[in-house]
Amino acid sequence: MRLLALLLSATVAFAGTELTAFRGHVHLVAAKSPYLVNRSLVLSTTDTLTVEPGVEIRVNGYYKLMLRGAINILGTEKKPVRILAEDSTANWVGLHLSTGENLVQIQGLEVRNAFRNTFSAVRGELRKSTFEGNYYALWVEDSPSLLITECSITHNRYGITVGSDSLQVSKSSLVSNVIGVWLEGQGKIASSENTLGQNTESDISTPNDPARQGIASRYSRRTLQTVESRF
Amino acid sequence: MQYRVVWLSSLTLSLWLGACDSNQVRIAFDTKNMTSQNYQLESQMKLILQDSVDTPAALGSRLRVLFHTTPVVSYDDGSARYQVGADSVSYHSDQRSVEECLHVERTLALQEFQYKMGTNGAIQDMRLGQFVPDLENTDLDLRRLLLKVQPELPGSSIKTGDTWERQHALDEGNGKQAIVYKWFQVEDVFDHDHKRMAKLRMNLKYRVSTSADASIQSRDFVLGSGDVLFNITDGRIEDANLEISGVLDVLLSKTTSDSTSMRVRQVIRLRRLS
Numbered sequence: 001m002r003l004l005a006l007l008l009s010a011t012v013a014f015a016g017t018e019l020t021a022f023r024g025h026v027h028l029v030a031a032k033s034p035y036l037v038n039r040s041l042v043l044s045t046t047d048t049l050t051v052e053p054g055v056e057i058r059v060n061g062y063y064k065l066m067l068r069g070a071i072n073i074l075g076t077e078k079k080p081v082r083i084l085a086e087d088s089t090a091n092w093v094g095l096h097l098s099t100g101e102n103l104v105q106i107q108g109l110e111v112r113n114a115f116r117n118t119f120s121a122v123r124g125e126l127r128k129s130t131f132e133g134n135y136y137a138l139w140v141e142d143s144p145s146l147l148i149t150e151c152s153i154t155h156n157r158y159g160i161t162v163g164s165d166s167l168q169v170s171k172s173s174l175v176s177n178v179i180g181v182w183l184e185g186q187g188k189i190a191s192s193e194n195t196l197g198q199n200t201e202s203d204i205s206t207p208n209d210p211a212r213q214g215i216a217s218r219y220s221r222r223t224l225q226t227v228e229s230r231f
Numbered sequence: 232m233q234y235r236v237v238w239l240s241s242l243t244l245s246l247w248l249g250a251c252d253s254n255q256v257r258i259a260f261d262t263k264n265m266t267s268q269n270y271q272l273e274s275q276m277k278l279i280l281q282d283s284v285d286t287p288a289a290l291g292s293r294l295r296v297l298f299h300t301t302p303v304v305s306y307d308d309g310s311a312r313y314q315v316g317a318d319s320v321s322y323h324s325d326q327r328s329v330e331e332c333l334h335v336e337r338t339l340a341l342q343e344f345q346y347k348m349g350t351n352g353a354i355q356d357m358r359l360g361q362f363v364p365d366l367e368n369t370d371l372d373l374r375r376l377l378l379k380v381q382p383e384l385p386g387s388s389i390k391t392g393d394t395w396e397r398q399h400a401l402d403e404g405n406g407k408q409a410i411v412y413k414w415f416q417v418e419d420v421f422d423h424d425h426k427r428m429a430k431l432r433m434n435l436k437y438r439v440s441t442s443a444d445a446s447i448q449s450r451d452f453v454l455g456s457g458d459v460l461f462n463i464t465d466g467r468i469e470d471a472n473l474e475i476s477g478v479l480d481v482l483l484s485k486t487t488s489d490s491t492s493m494r495v496r497q498v499i500r501l502r503r504l505s
Contacts, residue, residue: 040341062337062338062341063341093334093337093338096367115330115334116334118367135330135331135334157330185483221326221327222369223481223483224278224289224290224326225324225326225327225331225368225369226368226369226441226447227278227290227447227479227481227493227495228276228278228290228292228324228326228369228371229366229368229369229370229371229372230368230403230439230441230447231276231439231453231475231477231479231495231497
């Protein structure tokens with residue numbers, strides 16, 4: 001009896017699918033969910049990713065999901081697509097989208113516990129999605145053709161960070177973050193019908209804010225960090 | 232008598248030539264020894280604004296990595312492939328938050344890569360492990376630090392005072408590479424603890440140019456100077472120190488062409504632990 005209980009518990013411990021690589025046309029289905037990620041994964045520019053409603057991806061360690069191919073994430077209000085750390089007390093690195101000419105269609109996505117979710121040179125749409133409990137919920141660069149709409153960005157350290165170029169955000173809620181919107185040196189935000197408030201430190205902030213005046217206020221921290229990395 | 236003078240002169244000359252030959256040593260990395268080595272690498276960096284000499288540094292950071300190199304395979308041409316992995320990382324920066332510093336530590340701790348090295352120390356084909364994605368512009372790269380301090384040996388016998396030059400590529404990302412020019416001089420050859428050692432002077436220079444969002448360019452060559460303590464008996468580095476400095480022009484805004492310059496100083500130390 002004890003042996004049976006032990007065997008059962010071992011089976012129940014993880015009933016899902018280990019995701020070991022992204023290759024070709026990747027199609028994640030709810031029937032095989034949750035998917036467990038035990039290493040960083042890369043979707044190349046010629047691969048595609050389609051994720052059905054109700055899929056959950058759990059990242060088991062400090063890993064990154066780097067996505068360069070075309071993306072279709074089709075979560076719904078009742079069956080969102082969730083990406084979060086396997087250990088709810090730990091972080092994972094985050095999503096890194098750098099899709100270039102490949103189109104991104106994301107809706108009904110929930111992302112939690114990431115250090116930074118980066119959208120770099122992305123075109124497409126991020127709709128009805130939730131980013132909660134991340135350090136940098138959304139870090140966006142060089143993505144003027146990305147539309148963020150009807151999203152909820154809450155309880156993060158930084159809500160939306162715009163590193164460069166402009167970003168379109170509409171009908172979204174950025175509340176209860178530490179900093180709602182952070183605009184790096186050249187970043188701009190084209191905002192429409194958003195709810196922006198109750199952010200602990202500031203709703204919108206830049207490195208040149210009077211409250212942040214200091215020796216290095218002329219330079220964004222990211223610039224200094226890039227110099228350190230590239231020297 | 233004349234015969235004795237000639238004989239003594241020949242003997243003296245032979246002894247003198249023999250003494251000169253014994254100062255010639257051949258230094259090379261031992262790529263046949265298949266045991267792991269443990270190292271400590273430290274890097275300290277200061278960015279100083281050029282606006283005013285009175286302002287304190289804009290960025291100060293300190294990195295310490297304990298890592299190991301493990302031989303993977305030895306080739307017939309004398310070269311070998313090595314795997315490098317970090318065992319422990321400690322990082323602090325006054326321009327990164329606690330969480331950002333933790334992120335740097337974690338990404339470095341997970342960084343594994345391999346490279347091929349010849350007996351002269353020339354490193355080729357240095358690449359991250361299969362499942363490690365590209366680094367972001369603000370991530371630190373252990374490979375870059377190691378390539379800077381790595382000496383390249385001449386492949387022939389040398390003696391105190393000899394010099395040679397080498398150059399190698401430094402990956403800048405996005406398919407770009409910088410060429411690093413290195414100059415070496417044998418400062419001393421001596422015995423220590425039953426091992427034959429060589430102290431090498433190493434100078435280097437390279438240009439920084441990146442297309443990252445901040446658009447960073449070195450105004451002239453970045454210059455470095457340091458020394459390497461090479462264990463001739465065992466064919467490995469025991470200690471290496473390098474101090475690098477240069478002035479970088481940083482484009483802050485493409486629209487307004489606002490730019491500034493900053494002096495960057497980096498001190499790297501590599502030490503073999505076991």
